Amino acid sequence: MKFDEAFFDQIIDRRNTDCEKWDDRSVMDADGVPLWVADMDFACAPAIVEAIQQRADHPCFGYTIENPADNEALIGFWKRRHGLEIQPGEIQMLPCVITGLKTCVRAFTQPGDSVAIVTPVYGPFYGSIQSNGRVVRAVSLLRDEETGRYELDFGAMQKALREGAKLMMLCSPHNPVSRLWTKEELTRLCELAEEYGVPIVCDEIHADFVYPPQRFVSILSIPEGRNRAVMLCSASKTFNVAGLQQAALVCMNPDMLEKLRRELNAAGVACGNTFALLAARAAYTACDDWLDGLIAYLDGSRKLLSDWVAEYVPKAKMSPVEATYLAWLDLKAYGLSCAELAKKFRKAKVALTGGTFFGEEGEGFMRVNFACPRSQLKEGIKRLGAALEEG
Ligand SMILES: Cc1ncc(COP(=O)(O)O)c(C=O)c1O
Structure with missing residues (x-):
């Protein structure tokens, strides 16, 4: 089979499959165009x-055992696609990244x-900290208002660590501002983590959505990151x-990995979903x-x-998309809050993710998921434009 434009242009009706993106009526009506939650x-x-x-086809669905082929498959993929060497003992399966x-x-x-988290960022970063009784230390990204491109604020990160942040949490590539962090940027963050003795958790779930000639750089390929990330x-x-729920963590520091395994064991998290693993x-x-x-x-x-x-x-400003299938739109020129924008878009039958899902810096912004057939994407953007331009 060929995985060409014709393949990805196909419209697939996902309605009535308990699909969050299409069937969540609190967000969108059945005839809406969903450009929101991040699936394709x-x-x-x-x-x-x-x-x-x-x-x-086999009618028994009892308990599964770990199969070395699962780790080998992940290792082979990361080596082939990203040049990263991982050992089987460094992997721990998880139900999901969250x-x-x-x-x-x-x-x-x-x-x-x-x-410490770099904001605006994927909403559950906040939730994972707050739901565990910890405190969010937001380190705001610096935005170039001319280009819409974002940069890391190393001074602010250093201040957060100096003032006692105990963990650095990164999203790489970054959802929602679509930045691909460079080796130099990741190295500086790792050096800061080393200086203040904190571990780093780096969410690389969007690693494969990088556009040639750019290459993704894993935190684990940075020498300073290997022992603390x-x-x-x-x-x-x-x-x-x-929807199958299957993820993994990779940690090259045996003491850190042991701590993580103890925590998973204490919570009774077991990962053996037959279909997800296969x-x-x-x-x-x-x-x-298919991926290419x-x-x-x-x-x-x-x-x-x-x-x-x-x-x-025309009054929107889109940040350069260096990675991910998510585009970050600055709609501030239209003078509406995210709540007002959401109301307008609901009426216009198009759904986007409101900027405030990613933190307070997201007020007046919206995130567009462009991983859909192009005819659907164009229709969604037309509806978005019509809703804003009508005033
Ligand atoms: C940065 C990031 N991390 C994690 C997730 C969710 O991953 P999972 O479904 O494995 O928990 C998403 C989904 O959109 C995401 O964008």
């Missing part, structure tokens, strides 16, 4: 579907401690199988051609999106 409106790779179907974020907070900090990853985002194994071993086709398609879409935003939403 594309068919996943046939090798994944076949692996699940083949297993489903479990990983929360486990790191619990393993490396005490109630009342503060955790926990990397979180998953096939769920890359291969569009988030799907991840198939994804990591047999779907590179996907990235080529998304690369084309991000350029088209920028043109369509200029045409239909």
Whole structure:
């Protein structure tokens, strides 16, 4: 099968499949265009579907045992795609990446401690800290108002660590501002973590959504990061199988890994979902051609999106999309809050993620998920523009 434009242009009706993106009526009506929650409106790779179907043909679904093939598949993928060497003993399977974020907070900090995060950032970063009785120490990104591009504020990060933050939590590449952190930037963050003796948790779930010629750099490929970072990853985002719930953490520091395992054990978190493990194994071993086709398609879409935003939403400013399939739109010129924008968009039958989901810096911004057939994306942007331009 060819994974070309025609494949990704196909419209798949996902309604009435308990699909959060399409069926959550608190967000959008049945005839809305969803450009919000971060999953993709594309068919996943046939090798994944076949692996699940083949297993489903066997009528017994009892407990599973760990199979070394699961770790080997993940290791092979990261070596092939990102040049990262991982050993089997450095991997711990998880039900999802958010479990990983929360486990790191619990393993490396005490109630009342503060955790430094780079904001605006994916909402559950806040939740993983606050739901465990820890305190968010927000380190705001610096925004270039001319280009919409964001930079890390190393001085502010240093201040947060000097003032006692006990853990640094990163999103790499960064959701929602679509920055691909460079080796130099990651190295400086690792050096700061080393200076203040704090661990780093780095959520690399968007690692595969990087557009050539750029290359993704894992925190674990930075010498200063190898001994103090926990990397979180998953096939769920890359291969569009988030509903199956399967992720992993990779930690090269045995003492840190032991702490994480104790915490998971205490919470009774066991990872043995038969279908999820088989799907991840198939994804990591047999779907590179699907993934290459996907990235080529998304690369084309991000350029088209920028043109369509200029045409239909002329006062919006879109941050450069260096990675992820998420675009960060500054709509402040329209003079509306996120709550007001959401109301307008609901009426116009298009759904986006409000900027304040990512923190207070997101007021007046909206995030667009462009991982859908281009006809759907264009229609969504037209509706967005019509809603804003009508006043
Ligand atoms: C940065 C980031 N981390 C984690 C997640 C969620 O991952 P999971 O479903 O494995 O918990 C998302 C989903 O959008 C995300 O964007």
